[in-house]
Amino acid sequence: MGRGVLLTANLPQLQNLIKRDPPAYQEEFLQQWNHYNSIREIFKTNPDEQAQHFRELITFISQVAQCYPKHTKDFPSHISSMLLENYGSLSPDTRKTLVQNLVMLRNKGVISSIELLKSLFPLLPRTTSSSLRSFIRKTILSDIRTANMRSKNHKLNRAVQTMLFGMIEKGMDIEVVGDKGKAKAVNTGNHESDDAMWAVVLTKELWKKGVWSDAKTVSIVALGCSHPVIKVQSASIHFFLGEDDDGDDSDEEEAVDVKGLQHRHEINKKTRSGEKKLEKQVKVAKAKRKRKNEITSANFPALQLLNDPQTFSEKLYDMLNKYDKRYSLDHKILIMQLLSRVMGAHKLHVLSFYTYIMKYLTYHQLRIPAILVALAQSVHDFTPPDALLPCVRKLAQEFVHPGVGSEVVAAGINAIREVCRRQPWAMEEDLLGDLVEYRKSRDKAVTAAARGLLQLFRDENPAMLKRRERGKEASMGLTAGARQYGHSTEAAVDIEGLVLLEDHLKRLREEDGAEEGDMDDDDEAGWENWDVESDSSDESSSDGWMDVDSDGDDDLEVSDSDDDEDTKSKKEEGKGKEMDVDEKEDNEDEEDAPTLLDPSRVSVLATTKILTPADFAMLNDLKLQAAKESVEKGGGKATKRKLAALEAEKKARSQSGNMDDAFISEMDILGPRKKAKSDYAERMASIEKGREGREKFGSLKGKKNKAAPSSSTNKEKARNKPLMMVIASGAVRSKKKASLRDKQKKLRAHIDKAKKTKH
Structure with missing residues (x-):
């Protein structure tokens, strides 16, 4: 009797004894189990009554649940139901205890990962505690990453991805009110928008950590791009654009105030631990600032894994066109950027997009460089020139004329160049001649843009240029003609620069004395540290190479002598043409120079x-x-x-x-620009850098010649001034011209001051 009372009052001691010998203390455990069931019934009606003791009992049973699996088989479902059904009435401490014990049961193997995640996923949008939300998020990510560490856990991944799909699809029919992107869900009690947001955030995090990298992961975020809530749309679009949109994550740490940390360090007591902590915080702040300032690139693998990119692009354009007045300009530019990158990557046709974007092609439009980038990225070699020609004309009319600044002209020509680089047939011959004339401008950016456009058409279609603007090499190859719209390039005969690699490998073999057969090991080493996976996992693929008969084609000979003769004749015809005297200026950059490769060698x-x-x-x-x-x-x-x-x-x-x-990027549109004027912080940093290694400014009199360093006062300096410097000063002249009354006042003031100093 005394032993039972003692163990009942001391649950940690009973927990220790049960772990050592579970059968011997089964009776004591059953007493606590019955006590837990009775308090649980009371807890359903009154959660505040005996809350502390109830939390202790839950922690105790969670610690020893693996010792009595038959009795505690329903215990995990009890915790899960309390969290999901009574979450709003529970105290913060009780919520935290229940979540921690549920995770403990997963770590002990009492429940599976799927059972744990089914309970934790609905809690993310409902919890208001940042610490608990951060704990739940880290638990979900670490559990999925651990399950996929050695090999892909396809069963768990399919289950979790299905849950994420459901979290997004649940809010697809939600009603949204508001305009200009300030949308608000009407049925906020169901947390549909928060569920979708967390589904996108977790999917992005798992992709970023390399846990998931399949097409189904991309499909989850692609579904979020068409979600009615703007916040979910923005987070999903940023994933494909390759940008970190951590502003939507409430758990993200705030920006570190480096100056504030240094100021507090100067005031507080100096310790080694404090200095190390300060260095670590400053390092983290610099890393965050560097990541923010870096130019991000598109998530190219995710764009390639899109399922049915044509339908995805059409949905993006439909949203852009339908909600043009509701979306803000920044959000519309996000959709434009994603739509253009999908069109460019997969060579798709959404011709209505060019009609839509024309209304934004004005030089006074906000964020016009980003819009021009979206226009250029959407163009590819299969885009119909008829759809692009109005856009090119609009760019020339709005940006390239004497009534705007030089930066506007440069941006317009650069945008036209980027469009024509992808589709050269979107240019008119008369318009090209006018644009090329801007290479004689006095502004560096305009000149560089016009020369870039000139060089582009020298390479792509020199027939559209005037004779004096074609250049030497372009005139020689003019007879070959430009590649027509819709025609693919000719088959590749060789890889550019492969001769250099062949000579380099030959030199290495000669130096090492290796034979041809000894290079297999080097080939295998060449694949190390490169992410290359085999597409086939069948048993038949491991049997080696298959021998295929040549079917009597041993005597087959391939000759390209006719092609060589045609090429030589074309070159001779091009060389025979006379060139204008005005070509000398433009042909300076076509001077004879040592070639990188031997063109005749394959x-x-x-x-x-x-x-x-x-x-x-x-x-x-x-x-x-x-x-x-x-x-x-x-x-x-x-x-x-x-x-x-x-x-x-x-x-x-x-x-x-x-x-x-x-x-x-936008810098490709803006072109080279003049150095911007430095702000106050940059000027002060430059001044401090210039003072490094120099003595302090100011007079050194009284600092080096005295035992106790000091400086002279202004009165001392005035006494030692030469007479010729003082005689013409205003003070001396005012004394000479002073009236008798002024002299009496000064004398009386001097006498009064002297009397006061004596006393």
């Missing part, structure tokens, strides 16, 4: 070796190195342009990780 490396990602990375470096050597040897402007293009490609690869050039 590498056989692509047909004898499987190129690895490491080989392509080395190929890019070799091409860049060869271009630098050509420039150093005295290459012309064409070689310098080639070097600049290779360096830009390398920078783009380091930022976005893909070689796709369909995505441009």
Whole structure:
């Protein structure tokens, strides 16, 4: 009797004893279990009564539930039902205890991950505690990531993705009121909009951490792009644009006030731990600021995994057109950017988009650079020129004329150039001639934009240029003609720069003394640290290569002598043409220069070796190195342009990780600009930087010549002034011209002051 009373009053001690020997203390546990059931019935009617003791009992049973699985089989469902059904009436401490114990049961293996997540997902939009919400969010993410760590847990992933789909679809029919993007859900008691928001946030986080990377994940966020709530739409669109939209996340930490931290550190007591803490906080703040200022690139893998991108694009345009007056300008630009990137990546046709965007193509339009970027990104080589021609005319009429500033003219020409780079047939010959004339402008940005447009049509379609503007190489290749609309490019004969890689590998083999058969290990090493997965997992794929008969084609010979003769004849005809005297100015950049590659040589490396990602990375470096050597040897402007293009490609690869050039930034539209005027903080930083390593400003008199450093006062300096400097001063002249009454006043004041100092 005494033992039972003692153990009843001390639950931690009983918990320890049960874990050591569960059968011996089964009777004591059943007493506590019955006590828990009786208090649970009371708790349903009055949650505030015996709340502390009820929390202790729940924690005790959760700790020992794995010891008595038959008796506690309904215990997890009790906790889940209390959280989901009575969440509003529970106190914050009780909510936290129930959630923590439910997670403990999952860690002990009492319940599965699916059962835990079914209870935690509905709690995210309902909880008002930031700490509890952060705990639930981290628990969900860590549980899914742990389940997919060694191998993909397809059963769990399908169940969770189905729940996320349901959270978004539940609010698709919700009524939204408001205008200009300030929407508010009418049925706020059901939390449909919050459910959808959290579904998108969690899906984005799992994609970002690399836990999920399949098409179904992309479909969840794609469904959020058509959600009626603006907040959910914005978060989903930012996912495809490759931008972090953490402003919607209430758990995100606020921006760190670096100056405030440093000020408090100066005032408070100096300790090593305090200094380390300050350095860590400053480092985190700088990292956040750097991530915010970085130019983000599009989420290209997610765009490629879209299911039925044509229907997705049409839905985006329908929303843009239908809710044009309700959406804010920023939100409409977000939709434009996503729509244009999907159209450019998948080469889709949404021709009504060009009619819609024309009303925004004015130089005084807010955020016009972003709109011009959206227009250019939507164009591809299969876009009908008839749909683009009105947009190009509108750009020329609104942006390129003497009545606007030079920055506007440069932006207009750059936008036209980006459109024509993707679809050259969207330009008229007369309009092109007028735009090219701006290369003689005095403004650097306008000149660079016009020259870029000129060089584009020299490469793409020189027949549209005047004879004196075509240049040497363009005139020589004019007979070949431009590629017509809808025609695909000719089959590739070789990879550019592959000769460099072949020579480089040959030198390495000669230095190492390796034979041809010894390069297999290097090929396998070339695939290391590159994310390449096999598409086939069948047993038949592991049997090796299959031998295929040649069907008697051993004597087949392929000759391209006719093509070579045609090419030579075309070049001879082009060389025979006379050139104008005015071409000399434009042909300076076409000077003879050492070529990067031998045009007559075709590498056989692509047909004898499987190129690895490491080989392509080395190929890019070799091409860049060869271009630098050509420039150093005295290459012309064409070689310098080639070097600049290779360096830009390398920078783009380091930022976005893909070689796709369909995505441009606002700086490509604005072009080179003058250095902006520094603000106060930048000027002060420059001043402080210039003072580093210099002595303090001011007079050194009295600081170096005295034992106790001090400086002289203004009165001392006045006494030691030369007479010729003082005799013409205003003070001396006023004394000479002073009246007798003024002299008496000064004398009386001097006497009174002297009397006061004596006393």
